Amino acid sequence: xxxxxxxxxxxxxxxxxxxxxxxxxxxxxxxxxxxxxxxxxxxxxxxxxxxxxxxxxxxxxxxxxxxxxxxxxxxxxxxxxxxxxxxxxxxxxxxxxxxxxxxxxxxxxxxxxxxxxxxxxxxxxxxxxxxxxxxxxxxxxxxxxxxxxxxxxxxxxxxxxxxxxxxxxxxxxxxxxxxxxxxxxxxxxxxxxxxxxxxxxxxxxxxxxxxxxxxxxxxxxxxxxxxxxxxxxxxxxxxxxxxxxxxxx
Amino acid sequence: xxxxxxxxxxxxxxxxxxxxxxxxxxxxxxxxxxxxxxxxxxxxxxxxxxxxxxxxxxxxxxxxxxxxxxxxxxxxxxxxxxxxxxxxxxxxxxxxxxxxxxxxxxxxxxxxxxxxxxxxxxxxxxxxxxxxxxxxxxxxxxxxxxxxxxxxxxxxxxxxxxxxxxxxxxxxxxxxxxxxxxxxxxxxxxxxxxxxxxxxxxxxxxxxxxxxxxxxxxxxxxxxxxxxxxxxxxxxxxxxxxxxxxxxxxxxxxxxxxxxxxxx
Numbered sequence: 458x459x460x461x462x463x464x465x466x467x468x469x470x471x472x473x474x475x476x477x478x479x480x481x482x483x484x485x486x487x488x489x490x491x492x493x494x495x496x497x498x499x500x501x502x503x504x505x506x507x508x509x510x511x512x513x514x515x516x517x518x519x520x521x522x523x524x525x526x527x528x529x530x531x532x533x534x535x536x537x538x539x540x541x542x543x544x545x546x547x548x549x550x551x552x553x554x555x556x557x558x559x560x561x562x563x564x565x566x567x568x569x570x571x572x573x574x575x576x577x578x579x580x581x582x583x584x585x586x587x588x589x590x591x592x593x594x595x596x597x598x599x600x601x602x603x604x605x606x607x608x609x610x611x612x613x614x615x616x617x618x619x620x621x622x623x624x625x626x627x628x629x630x631x632x633x634x635x636x637x638x639x640x641x642x643x644x645x646x647x648x649x650x651x652x653x654x655x656x657x658x659x660x661x662x663x664x665x666x667x668x669x670x671x672x673x674x675x676x677x678x679x680x681x682x683x684x685x686x687x688x689x690x691x692x693x694x695x696x697x698x699x700x701x702x703x704x705x706x
Numbered sequence: 707x708x709x710x711x712x713x714x715x716x717x718x719x720x721x722x723x724x725x726x727x728x729x730x731x732x733x734x735x736x737x738x739x740x741x742x743x744x745x746x747x748x749x750x751x752x753x754x755x756x757x758x759x760x761x762x763x764x765x766x767x768x769x770x771x772x773x774x775x776x777x778x779x780x781x782x783x784x785x786x787x788x789x790x791x792x793x794x795x796x797x798x799x800x801x802x803x804x805x806x807x808x809x810x811x812x813x814x815x816x817x818x819x820x821x822x823x824x825x826x827x828x829x830x831x832x833x834x835x836x837x838x839x840x841x842x843x844x845x846x847x848x849x850x851x852x853x854x855x856x857x858x859x860x861x862x863x864x865x866x867x868x869x870x871x872x873x874x875x876x877x878x879x880x881x882x883x884x885x886x887x888x889x890x891x892x893x894x895x896x897x898x899x900x901x902x903x904x905x906x907x908x909x910x911x912x913x914x915x916x917x918x919x920x921x922x923x924x925x926x927x928x929x930x931x932x933x934x935x936x937x938x939x940x941x942x943x944x945x946x947x948x949x950x951x952x953x954x955x956x957x958x959x960x961x962x963x964x965x966x967x968x969x970x
Contacts, residue, residue: 472968474968487890531804534805534807535807535970536803536804536806536807536967537967538963539965540964550807552805554804554805555801555805556805557801558801558804558805559729559802559806561731562725563731563734563735564730564734568727568730572723572727575719575720575723575809576720576723576724576802577713577806578716588867642718645744680713
């Protein structure tokens with residue numbers, strides 16, 4: 458493994474959104490003059506964000522809803538592209554974001570594992586080698602040839618986590634997926650994340666759970682109003698966040 | 707354990723995974739499976755054959771008309787299927803697009819490929835009618851011009867990809883475009899030499915008819931059985947138009963993808 462593998466470099470990152478996303482443009486707008494065209498008001502969910510992550514670091518992202526946490530994760534995962542600045546990621550990313558998104562209802566669990574793992578870059582041989590392990594982790598041994606649509610929502614998340622966490626990528630992104638699923642499975646996921654961390658992976662973790670943040674992360678990023686307010690040890694970041702927004706006990 | 711995919715290998719593999727997924731879904735959920743992909747052109751061909759040879763007296767095309775029809779209809783199905791699917795290329799797969807980083811032109815390319823595979827899979831239908839025609843007064847004989855298919859298929863794939871890359875992101879910004887595309891496709895069906903040949907057009911339209919990039923491509927397919935259908939001028943224009951559409955498609959796609967990823 459190259460020494461820099463797993464490093465993330467975010468420089469002056471910014472992305473712009475339209476506030477009224479529902480009001481899509483129509484042909485009429487296209488032909489209307491520039492002055493007559495509705496000017497959708499624009500805003501920056503993230504702007505002027507810069508930080509560097511060393512390989513093996515565990516970063517927790519903190520902030521209220523709508524302050525750009527998930528957007529930051531998507532930019533690091535490169536499933537969204539910035540309007541300003543840049544994100545440089547050394548090595549691949551295993552994104553635990555919208556993890557059930559790639560699964561196809563009409564295909565069996567087996568086909569879905571092959572599909573998703575393949576799209577995330579695993580070779581056919583690697584998939585075959587870790588297939589049983591994935592199914593065992595998801596506790597779906599009896600459902601291998603069941604169409605995906607017949608799984609319960611908990612099973613779906615289990616399967617997705619099992620596949621993505623098996624990817625041999627140096628960076629893992631986790632976006633509150635662990636909020637679903639029962640306590641026993643959540644405990645299993647945590648153990649798996651700790652294993653991955655012990656194996657030297659870089660972790661990028663978004664959560665509202667102070668306990669989880671303190672458990673996994675060493676460093677925190679505090680996002681507020683689209684800006685990076687504080688970048689420091691996780692304890693300090695959580696304390697600052699609580700001071701700003703936390704419920705006073 | 708970790709290996710690096712070369713960009714090309716990654717592209718090919720992802721494209722193949724998604725294409726086989728599409729075909730698998732289509733065939734695992736329907737009882738008739740493969741039959742569906744040939745039934746559609748078959749019924750269409752049957753209707754036009756009946757209308758133009760039994761109801762009206764056919765003045766266009768060549769005998770055997772059913773072979774003439776299918777050599778235009780089957781490639782048309784590929785084109786129209788891929789283009790109308792590409793209007794939903796992003797919306798239908800939004801979740802998957804939001805969670806994977808595979809090269810993004812794949813979202814259109816896979817549609818061109820899977821419809822292309824269905825096109826190739828429907829060629830046996832044509833072969834059956836060709837064989838049947840051998841027992842009639844007007845046998846369809848395969849000539850050396852059949853080699854033109856080797857140009858026609860990549861040319862059509864390129865043209866379809868170029869137009870698809872143009873349409874897919876624009877539909878995300880302008881929802882009206884989805885219906886407009888449907889309308890244009892319906893118009894294009896009659897404006898392209900499918901139920902007739904390019905040379906059946908009135909003289910004053912023939913020149914302009916050649917500027918439809920499908921005209922040249924269909925003339926290549928047809929020349930396999932009807933050498934006189936070959937039209938060098940139309941083919942040349944098809945080649946130029948394909949390159950132009952590909953360039954325009956890639957430029958629009960590259961410029962639009964950033965906003966597409968935000969909108970979906």
